[in-house]
Amino acid sequence: MIDWIRSLGASATSSVEGLGQLAVFGGELTTSLVKPPSRFGFFLRALYDAGVLSVALIALSGFTVGMVLGLQLYTTLSRFGAEEGLGAVVGLSLVRELGPVVCGLLVTGRAGSAVTAEVGSMKATEQLDGLRMMAINPIHFVAMPRALALAVAMPLLNALFIVFAIAGAFVIGVSNQGLDGGVYIAGLESAVRFADDVGQSLLKSLVFGMLLGLVATYKGYSCSPNAAGVARATTSTVVTASVAILLSDYIITALWGV
Amino acid sequence: MQLAFGHRPVYDGLECRMRKGEIHLLLGGSGTGKSTLLRMIGGLQRPDSGIVRVAGHDLAGLRERDLGEIRKGIGMLFQNGALLDSMTVLENVGLPLREHTKQSRVEIEERVSSVLSAVGLDDVQSLLPRELSGGMLRRVAFARAIVMEPEILLCDEPFSGLDPLNVTRIEDLLVRLNKELGLTVVVTSHHMASSLRMADQMILMRDRICVSGTPEELAGGDDEGVIEFLGEDGRSFLARLHEIRDHGNVGDGSSAGDLR
Amino acid sequence: MQSNASRDLVVGLFVLVGLGALAYLSLQVGGLEFGSQEKIVLRATFDDIGGLSARAPVRVAGVKIGQVSGISLDDDLRATVSMEIETGLDLSIDSSAAIRTAGLLGDQFIAVELGAEDESLQDGEEFSFTESALSIDKLVGRLVHDAGVSN
Numbered sequence: 231m232i233d234w235i236r237s238l239g240a241s242a243t244s245s246v247e248g249l250g251q252l253a254v255f256g257g258e259l260t261t262s263l264v265k266p267p268s269r270f271g272f273f274l275r276a277l278y279d280a281g282v283l284s285v286a287l288i289a290l291s292g293f294t295v296g297m298v299l300g301l302q303l304y305t306t307l308s309r310f311g312a313e314e315g316l317g318a319v320v321g322l323s324l325v326r327e328l329g330p331v332v333c334g335l336l337v338t339g340r341a342g343s344a345v346t347a348e349v350g351s352m353k354a355t356e357q358l359d360g361l362r363m364m365a366i367n368p369i370h371f372v373a374m375p376r377a378l379a380l381a382v383a384m385p386l387l388n389a390l391f392i393v394f395a396i397a398g399a400f401v402i403g404v405s406n407q408g409l410d411g412g413v414y415i416a417g418l419e420s421a422v423r424f425a426d427d428v429g430q431s432l433l434k435s436l437v438f439g440m441l442l443g444l445v446a447t448y449k450g451y452s453c454s455p456n457a458a459g460v461a462r463a464t465t466s467t468v469v470t471a472s473v474a475i476l477l478s479d480y481i482i483t484a485l486w487g488v
Numbered sequence: 489m490q491l492a493f494g495h496r497p498v499y500d501g502l503e504c505r506m507r508k509g510e511i512h513l514l515l516g517g518s519g520t521g522k523s524t525l526l527r528m529i530g531g532l533q534r535p536d537s538g539i540v541r542v543a544g545h546d547l548a549g550l551r552e553r554d555l556g557e558i559r560k561g562i563g564m565l566f567q568n569g570a571l572l573d574s575m576t577v578l579e580n581v582g583l584p585l586r587e588h589t590k591q592s593r594v595e596i597e598e599r600v601s602s603v604l605s606a607v608g609l610d611d612v613q614s615l616l617p618r619e620l621s622g623g624m625l626r627r628v629a630f631a632r633a634i635v636m637e638p639e640i641l642l643c644d645e646p647f648s649g650l651d652p653l654n655v656t657r658i659e660d661l662l663v664r665l666n667k668e669l670g671l672t673v674v675v676t677s678h679h680m681a682s683s684l685r686m687a688d689q690m691i692l693m694r695d696r697i698c699v700s701g702t703p704e705e706l707a708g709g710d711d712e713g714v715i716e717f718l719g720e721d722g723r724s725f726l727a728r729l730h731e732i733r734d735h736g737n738v739g740d741g742s743s744a745g746d747l748r
Numbered sequence: 749m750q751s752n753a754s755r756d757l758v759v760g761l762f763v764l765v766g767l768g769a770l771a772y773l774s775l776q777v778g779g780l781e782f783g784s785q786e787k788i789v790l791r792a793t794f795d796d797i798g799g800l801s802a803r804a805p806v807r808v809a810g811v812k813i814g815q816v817s818g819i820s821l822d823d824d825l826r827a828t829v830s831m832e833i834e835t836g837l838d839l840s841i842d843s844s845a846a847i848r849t850a851g852l853l854g855d856q857f858i859a860v861e862l863g864a865e866d867e868s869l870q871d872g873e874e875f876s877f878t879e880s881a882l883s884i885d886k887l888v889g890r891l892v893h894d895a896g897v898s899n
Contacts, residue, residue, distance in 0.1 A: 386766025
């Protein structure tokens with residue numbers, strides 16, 4: 231019993247300690263955003279890895295999600311004779327929820343895990359220590375450009391995802407099921423508002439991108455320096471970032487006031 | 489100084505001093521903490537208790553930024569090179585110059601190619617680390633460690649994986665840097681003959697402590713651990729060392745690194 | 749850092765396409781407007797606005813000409829609806845505003861029916877004639893009540 235309580239205490243202490251380290255890391259990451267020299271070249275490279283290489287996945291997934299939405303919602307709506315609401319329902323659900331969340335989870339799996347694996351293997355092969363010995367801060371040199379790239383790529387990928395999904399639902403609803411294209415677009419445009427819906431979507435994807443950037447670089451930076459440690463850290467990034475995205479999604483939605 | 493990983497103590501009451509301007513050879517079987525000692529001199533790891541002093545600074549009390557200032561005077565060669573694998577050889581070797589000096593691109597390129605040819609490498613500037621062989625990688629990493637002309641050079645197993653020709657080349661380079669620039673060198677090795685030729689001081693690590701002295705002192709001493717590690721051949725080799733050594737002892741310098 | 753012209757170009761393209769998608773969502777889908785187009789505000793008072801909500805469209809002959817910008821209760825506890833209307837439409841001062849429903853269950857909107865006078869409504873003026881929302885539940889309620897009475 232005593233042992234059990236002791237192990238509970240130990241795990242509580244270590245998780246608080248972990249949070250503290252994450253906070254310190256986040257603080258250093260933030261201050262290194264403005265510290266010279268700028269790491270623009272590394273940022274571009276990281277943006278290529280996180281953004282450009284995710285475009286195909288995001289476009290394909292967006293289109294597929296749109297097609298599924300079009301099919302499901304059209305069938306459901308037509309039961310109530312409300313097919314013309316398809317554009318509105320598709321638009322609102324995509325812009326407010328599905329876009330940022332699904333895109334966030336996809337980018338976590340595609341790019342976030344890759345960042346952790348890369349930073350982690352740099353740690354395992356002493357590249358981070360090598361930088362420190364050259365008096366170069368690895369958080370500034372390695373983590374910051376990658377975290378920033380994830381935060382910048384996410385809103386852009388989110389917008390792409392939504393546009394492709396709108397197109398996917400259009401293809402099913404209009405070309406396949408025979409809804410009038412004008413009705414679909416008009417419903418979409420009259421239902422979706424910038425201030426409420428697009429703004430919320432942007433905020434969410436930006437927050438998700440920043441969370442992912444923080445988690446992915448921290449997990450790589452703090453992993454144990456061997457192959458197994460890198461593998462564990464990569465898994466941990468996907469799990470932690472996914473949970474963080476879903477939790478913060480609820481919080482933002484609740485605070486925004488639907 | 490004490491250090492333990494988990495419940496396994498690595499050092500217990502380790503104490504040694506390294507003098508400025510001398511070449512120190514750190515010997516010991518694997519697992520005796522040679523690399524760890526180097527990492528502690530570089531400030532990458534802290535002892536559980538005790539003091540690591542480098543050039544008069546107690547590393548334990550320093551923050552990362554202040555450590556950075558000290559590290560600008562330290563070059564370190566890691567066991568597997570630790571080159572950045574997304575950057576070319578030129579960018580890797582030139583990185584400390586680009587970060588810490590105001591030299592132009594052309595000046596950096598010139599300096600990098602002169603350092604690279606000193607370690608026997610030409611025409612590798614535009615290659616990525618993964619395109620290099622193990623021995624070339626080691627030599628590129630060596631070039632990066634000395635490109636800033638540090639005062640202290642820490643080399644973790646610099647000779648493993650090198651062919652005899654390049655071992656000699658690196659040895660000569662180390663001795664030359666030591667003679668001409670007063671470079672303080674700490675070299676670890678589990679294989680002593682390869683690097684004995686140049687050592688001013690030998691530090692033998694065993695049983696969580698260390699025994700240090702000039703090669704002659706260690707050869708003539710009666711410490712059982714030393715005798716066991718060196719073996720009869722080693723001792724007789726050491727005894728003949730002054731004959732084959734191609735440079736004399738360097739006089740005592742001021743204290744560069746104290747380890748206690 | 750190895751500068752790689754073609755990679756930088758692709759990154760630039762990615763950013764452009766992403767911003768394009770963002771602009772499409774904001775401007776076209778989201779209806780974000782910069783440098784506010786001239787608008788006039790008209791008001792109308794209703795006994796019952798039913799399910800009318802802010803940003804519901806205002807239409808003339810089925811064409812959207814503006815949207816509801818605010819709903820409040822006046823001193824007589826009637827609903828005052830203010831709406832932003834495009835300028836230059838010359839809605840005559842005896843036009844009427846009616847709350848209608850798109851389809852049986854659709855969203856509610858304000859339908860403006862034009863009057864005959866030459867003079868037109870100016871910024872800040874109020875519709876003289878209004879028609880409240882016809883709510884389905886009231887209709888159903890009345891139907892059930894009538895059926896009950898006739899039994």
